[in-house]
Amino acid sequence: MKRKSIHYTVKTNSILVLPITYFKINPAEFQDGFSTGLHLGFLRDMPINKNRTMAVAVGFGFAYQAYNQNLLISKNENTYTFTRIDNDVAYKKNQFSFINFDLPIELRWRTSTPESHKFFRLYTGIKLSYMLYNNSRFIASEGNIKINNNENFNAFQYGVYLATGYNTWNFYAYYGLNTIFKSEAKFEGRAMELSTLNLGLQFYIL
Numbered sequence: 001m002k003r004k005s006i007h008y009t010v011k012t013n014s015i016l017v018l019p020i021t022y023f024k025i026n027p028a029e030f031q032d033g034f035s036t037g038l039h040l041g042f043l044r045d046m047p048i049n050k051n052r053t054m055a056v057a058v059g060f061g062f063a064y065q066a067y068n069q070n071l072l073i074s075k076n077e078n079t080y081t082f083t084r085i086d087n088d089v090a091y092k093k094n095q096f097s098f099i100n101f102d103l104p105i106e107l108r109w110r111t112s113t114p115e116s117h118k119f120f121r122l123y124t125g126i127k128l129s130y131m132l133y134n135n136s137r138f139i140a141s142e143g144n145i146k147i148n149n150n151e152n153f154n155a156f157q158y159g160v161y162l163a164t165g166y167n168t169w170n171f172y173a174y175y176g177l178n179t180i181f182k183s184e185a186k187f188e189g190r191a192m193e194l195s196t197l198n199l200g201l202q203f204y205i206l
Contacts, residue, residue: 035095037065037198041102055108063129065196066097067180071187073136075147082187091140096150100129100157118167127174129157152185154178163202172202 041061048054070085072094085094106125113119134153138145159176176196183191 035067037063039063041104043104045108053110053112057106057108059104061102061104063100063102064097066095068095070094072138073147073150074145080150080152082185082192091138093137093139096134096136098131099133100131103128120166121164121170123163124161126158126160131155131157152182154180154182168203170202172200174198
């Protein structure tokens, strides 16, 4: 009697995420419309059952995230100031942005078969991020303010995410578990408890 051997192959996915960002805490104070971003990364898929419908995946990626808001960030020598822009102030742009290095770890379930690569998927996991660069810009006719690598931002970010869909098209949601700013960054004498909720589309290229 021959014993059947089971072979597991490891696949690499390229992912492209197009998120819309919303502040999940205190949005009424600082939110100014929706914000956009771009995430690109690679995940290694490692099946954990015979039918290959469940897997774990680890990978890395890079993310650009821009936040449109009415929080003015200014700097005088080594002192940063955070103020709200009044409604009667005219300006073209007020935005801060990040470039992050991401480390996602996820658990995967899908309805895939050996005959077809088109299937329903439900992937969930945790993402650790390190901020490589940040920038804030205020552009108005009266003058511009630009600040690079403000140390009041939390360099380490982490959160949970979910991706679900069919074939290439997938809904993506990320919920930040810590705040964008450090507790030392004060607005009107109190810490700014701003975190992120990303909603968007995720595409699996390979």
